[in-house]
Amino acid sequence: MKQAELLERLKLSGFKRALWVYHLNTGGCNGCDIEVLAALTPRYDVERFGIKLVGSPRHADVLLVTGAVTRPMYERVKRIYAQTPDPKVVIAVGGCASTSGVFYDSYNILGPVDNVIPVDVYVPGCPPRPEAIIDGVVKAVVKLERLLEGKGG
Amino acid sequence: MSGLNALWQAILVLVGGGAIGFLYKGLDRKLAARLQGRIGPPLRQPVLDVVKLLLKENVVPRTAVPWLFQAAPFLAFVAAVTALLYLPVGPLSPVLHGYGDLVLVLYLLAIPALAMALGGLASGSPYAVVGAQREIVMMMSYEFPLAIAAVGIAWRLSTLGIGPSFSLATIAANPLWGSVGPLGWIGLSLLFAALLAVTPAELSKIPFDIPEAETEIAGGLLVEYSGVNLALFYLADVIKTLVIAGLVVALFIPYGIAAPLGIAGIGGKILDILFFLVKLFVVIFVAVTVIRVSFARLKVDQVARFYLLPTTLISLAGLLLLVLDKVVMGG
């Protein structure tokens, strides 16, 4: 029992403190993307929480999606979601990704990200501040914990 | 050395090496962050990373050659670990002493890079193929100066009548600095510089991380790897960092502090091992951490030119000076 508990704690701390993030722009204006990058700078320094930006969805635990989904991106978003190994969470960063924002009802988009793939955490703002994005990633841990315990999302 | 004894030593070296490797990796990341004015991740970050990777799904892409794709990480890890067993730890001679020498260690060090290239080619991703090509180009450029540095030292030892001159234990037990003349000193310094220049490329660290280059080829060789396989590559990198730093220490700064301080017996041994770890750390700090935060990534042709021209010339000059030194000293 004790051993199992210890293992459980190790598992959780692994996920809590070592989230690797893949950043995907599905058609944003680049405003949110700049804020995501700002979170990496010495001022905000997400690495102190073990959060790391990775170059491949295969390495990622978290998909940070910015921008409403444009038609050409539709297939790609779905494929990148499928490419990310389980357990994973999706975070919609910014007004566009959460609700289509200023592009609401546009003819050339397919709507917010949750029209295409399931989203776990929404970070509102246009663009959201880096603190808000970091907060969103930390919230995603809660979801991962539930996934790990096998209770589903 | 009895078989059982060797087994115990091997286990000790592997467990200790793993722990030290993780510690140094954590220190490397922490210090790099401090150098950039950040707070940086906690020291146990590499352990957490590996724990997390072990919990992730292990994806084998449909376009991959499955057995090769799965075998490459194991190959890299096993080669790195085996190389660790050939390293002299401070005053202790290597666990596999007598079963292989410096040349074998150099080959073992090349295997993780080759395995990564193979895995990349087998993964069927164009990014990984580009990464594999870059890795091979880089290897072809840095292996020559690396080999010259190693061979230069072994040759000079043999001219002094010390043998077997290619055995790492012999090299570590007979520092060359004391037995060569002024020309030899300059030559050795040049070889030392060449070896330090090769270190970051051997480990694919910035500015020589062109095979992985996250921002341009999306992780390159590793692009399709996830879960356990990625964790194995991570571990191979952790161990390889120790091995190459240990090689630099054994070749160029194998001094202990117990003898000059006049401490003998088991206390001296422990002191020397601790001192060896400090030397490892200094080498890693200088050749990996500081260089990593000071430079931006070079282009493929710049890396190849850097190793094929200046570094090779420096190491050849070092070798030449060692030869001249032998002629002058008449040793």
Ligand code: SF4
């Ligand atoms: S939410 Fe605002 S800043 Fe972000 S992509 Fe949309 S328009 Fe740009």
